[in-house]
Amino acid sequence: MGEGALDDGRRAAVLSLVERTRRGGRASDQVFEQLLEAIRGLRLLPGQPLSETELARDLGVSRTPVREAIARLTDAGLVDVVPQVGTTVAKIRLAEVEEARFVRESLEIAAIKVAMPLAAADVAGLRRLIEDQRHALDAGDLDGLFELDEALHGRIFALSGHPGVWATVRRTKVHLDRMRRLVLPDRALISEVIAEHASIVDALESGDAIGGEDLVRAHARRVSALTPELTRRFPDHFA
Template identity: 35%
Template sequence: MTEHQDPPPAAEVQLPPRRPLRPLDQFQGTLAQRVHASLREAILSMSLRPGDIVRKPEICETLGVSRSPVSEAVARLAVEHLVRIVPQAGTYVARFSLDEVREGAFLREALELAAVERVASTVTDEQLVLLRRNLRLQEALVEDLDIAGFYQTDAAMHELILSLTGFRRVASLADSAWVHVNRARQLLLPAKGRVQATLDEHRAIIAAIEARDPAAAREATRSHLGKLVGFLEPLALTHPDLFEPD
């Protein structure tokens, strides 16, 4: 492991900046589905942080909706384990659970290793153009120090690889498995050297797909995904306020 891939010291871990809830006209679906999408995005991006109180009247005012779609959205978030509803106490953004992170990483790795191996065997020249274009955008975002933009393009690369398998449900299954890891990894990307290390890992994955080498693509993806849990586990000790006790 290179120096910049070592787990970041606690002092270097910074929470991403808070951002307002995105307006509902930027989402699709029913009113409750759009409220859910806006709140879910805020939780996954750490704009709403582990332990934060979910204040429904404020959400209603911010999004310009009544209490009913907000309550429906919060109930759905509770099923996803992204919020905790405590009777007589309130609703809180769920803290990270290492058990859920480990399980999600295990499931996502199983899906994505199979996917990248298949893609490396079947990729077309047109599909390679899409992968290279995504990688160039990642490089530009790193150069511009746009962490949030890099995070979104990173996710888009993984979704693209999954979609290139030709199987319609793989991407949604992987997203569901990955949701808790995805949220927790927001603690890592602002850390010194982690964004560049992630970009280097992505380059290795795309290079192996370009070479149409399934074994190399699988190994590069395994190395990339396997680092995350190892980086996150020490943070449960250094940032206990963000994690549920084991």
């Protein structure tokens, strides 16, 4: 795969994800989903060269589903294919980060408004997710922390009566999620993020629509505000 290729450990991590979900469905769909999540989770790094042959071998499939999956990822702006040069994971595109931020912020503000007021049981479930986030941070479980963050926001959309909207939001924000992953090791910053989650739930419980809207807006814009610092620290990750 050339310079910058995946080492055996990274390839094995991708393989283990695909192998666990190979039953049922088209192989190309499964390969697409696994590569998509590997890109979202930075297991496949921005600018990383990709080889159909090696991916097919490591994922235990033929080259055809890998080729189909890469074509879909290319259409989604997550893989770059340059004739006579090669195939690479797309770098993080700041314009797409900003578009995803706008979509997420707009839809989550709408969801917050619809979700108010909440029953006590619903608030209790959200608070348990926040507590689980604190435990994951203390344990250094960054993957678990990310998924718990996603679960909290997904739950808010579910409480609004529109759970499918969160799935739509997730499809738009892969570039944004890759930026979020870059800041996960920053314990102080993530502690602030979790505190913001708690404040959003407080607003939901009290029925404070205006305060909740302001909190969601500030929360959604946090990573975008870190763009100068992230592009300085990780110049090779950005287009």
